[in-house]
Amino acid sequence: MASNLLEMKNITKRFGQVKAVDNVSLSIEAGQVLSLCGENGSGKSTLMKVLSAVYPHGTFDGEILFGGEPLVAHGVRDTEQKGIAIIHQELALVKQMTVLENIFLGVEWARLGVMDYDNMYLRCQRMLAQVKLNIDPNTRVGELGLGQQQLVEIAKALNKQVRLLILDEPTASLTESETAILLDIVDDLRNHDIACIYISHKLNEVKAISDVICVIRDGRHIATRPAAGLSEEALITMMVGRELTELYPRQPHAIGEEILRVEGLTAWHPVNRHIRRVNNAAFSLHKGEILGIAGLVGSGRTELVQCLFGSYPGRWEGSIILNGAPVRFANCRQAMRRGIAMVPEDRKKDGIVPVMSVGSNITLAALRQFTGGFGMVDEAGEQAAVRDAIERLKVKTSSPELAIGRLSGGNQQKAILAKCLLLNPDILILDEPTRGIDIGAKQEIYLLINQLVRQGIAVIVVSSELPEVLGISDRVLAMHQGSIKADLINRGLTQEQVMEAALRSDSHV
Known part of the structure; x- marks a missing residue:
């Protein structure tokens, strides 16, 4: 029986009185692809931030074993040195820098205090070839499309001798052809004994690429099943706790x-x-x-x-x-x-002010509705409108005062919709x-x-x-x-x- 590369045992992560992750356990073998599925706000990203030490050791309960040894990480650099890399939905590349500079950022090669660009260039070419990206390493990242940037992120992870790669919504902004290339690369990682945790809401991708599927709901582990033989209908039921008999509800309207x-x-x-x-x-x-x-x-x-x-x-x-x-x-x-109101394509860039509260984001475009004489804001009216909007759109937030940047992507989207609807x-x-x-x-x-x-x-x-x-x-x-x-x-x-x-x-x- 193969030994597990990773074991997360009884992980619990609290934010105040709220348990974002509640006693969740999962394991993965080398060369295996595990898809992590669940609704927005179910705790998927929080669990991966625990694993990658965005939330460091001591800020959560439970135990993590990696390669059979306890993982005690105080920051992302510690987990990267162990061979764990996470690629977030919002890419972390420096667009003004070249592909080579991004891939070696923080891990530059030097001889006698001088950058060894020749060997870095050759190494970069090999990493790009592994992800099937035929570009000059001296190309600026900002000149690349989103799909190519995603592949550069993977090449950057592979350059760090990654043993476990975490992909969070990697195809959300990719075309079908770019998605096919990415899935081929994930499939090829198996041949190099690299494990992958794949997070996606696209269930056809999950079914196509996974060996094992783990479902969490409301911060709790629901089930872990082999991907083979698991229907999309059964997977959806586990995710949402109910059957979705009709995904596109067509209702008569004049x-x-x-x-x-x-x-x-x-x-x-x-x-x-x-x-x-x-x-x-x-x-x-x-x-x-x-x-x-x-x-x-x-x-x-x-x-x-x-x-x-x-x-x-x-x-x-x-x-x-x-x-x-x-x-x-x-x-x-x-x-x-x-x-006219609009929910923009790029919600992070154009839809929200991440450091402002959920409530302030919802009323931001409609503040004139709550402003009386002398420019005074009707705070009671504003708070009532926020409560109604959160209830109507079912925005999952511990408080209207929470910074909207801390919500899941789906709940940010609901808040943006609420902002638009407040404009009538x-x-x-x-x-x-x-x-x-x-x-x-x-x-x-x-x-x-x-x-x-x-x-x-x-x-x-x-x-x-x-x-x-x-x-x-x-x-x-x-x-x-x-x-x-x-x-x-x-x-x-x-x-x-x-x-x-x-x-x-x-x-x-």
């Missing part, structure tokens, strides 16, 4: 009169100004309608909705007609005052609304979207997940290379039909 019309919208790249990110886009939107926008990464979906919301950083032209009158927003504040918008734009969110929280967001359109609110949903677009939309815009290739009524639409429409050379609207 579609009203036109509220928005866009004509001839063209947007140019902010830096390479000869490149069109959106090319002569035209479409309409009606009250009580869910309009999905589908297309490959880079098709211009995000740039299109940024123009509508006044947040596009480059030059654009075209006409936007809102409630029958032409408008042009210089910034998002103007858009919000005219009844006529149009709600959702750009990748369920990225990095567990399946239970996804269904809650879909149910909320159904509630909003029944109230007459128009919703635009941008998503890289075609099943999501088809599952919730009344109509679908198929985009490719900046152009709207098709405007399709969603009556039994298939993924193949949408992709065929997006990729064909002729435009048909």
Whole structure:
């Protein structure tokens, strides 16, 4: 019987009176892939921060054995020296530095006090080849796409003689082809006896890559099962504690009169100004309608909705007609005052102020509602609105005063939605609304979207997940290379039909 590389025994981590992890145990063998599954806020990331010593020895109860010896780590450097590396969903690369400089950051090679760049360069080439990344080590990281940056992070971990690699939502921002490359690399780690703990809400990936699946819920261990023979339905039931009989709940709703019309919208790249990110886009939107926008990464979906919301950083032209009158927003504040709200694609960068409280983030865009004479804030009214929003969106937080940066990604997303709804918008734009969110929280967001359109609110949903677009939309815009290739009524639409429409050379609207 193979001995375990890692054993975590009876781990409990408290934040005040709250147990984020409650008596959880897990183990993994060398060369094994274990997927850690659970809803947002279930304790997955907290457990991995305990393992990687983000929360050091002495701040939690329980015991960790690594390679058969007690792991007593007082910081991340200690665990890295033992061969444990964690790659977070938000990458930790220095984008102004080269790939080589990032891979050797903190572990530089030197001879007689002088950097040994020649040998570092050769070593870097070997690490990049191992992750199937054919680039010059002197390339600046900021020039790479997200998928390539993810592979650089893995190469950086492999350079440190990693024995256990932890991947936290590694494919949340990757294309299908980039995801396939990453999964091949994880599969290849088995051949080098490198163990991997894989955290993802994409259950098809979990099933495809895992040897073992461990589920935790509300901080407690629910089950550990072999991946072979475990159905997605059974896995979902373990994760959420109930059956999700219909992931995309389609509910009848009336579609009203036109509220928005866009004509001839063209947007140019902010830096390479000869490149069109959106090319002569035209479409309409009606009250009580869910309009999905589908297309490959880079098709211009995000740039299109940024123009509508006044947040596009480059030059654009075209006409936007809102409630029958032409408008042009210089910034998002103007858009919000005219009844448009948006949940941005990058919630960390554009959606929250991490150091501010959950409550302050929720009311940040609507403070005028709670400001009376002399600029005084109605604190009681604001707190009541925060409580109602947290209850309505089911935001899991120990307190409205907790810094929002300490919430899970899914609960941050719910708080951003709460902020938008506090504006009482006529149009709600959702750009990748369920990225990095567990399946239970996804269904809650879909149910909320159904509630909003029944109230007459128009919703635009941008998503890289075609099943999501088809599952919730009344109509679908198929985009490719900046152009709207098709405007399709969603009556039994298939993924193949949408992709065929997006990729064909002729435009048909």
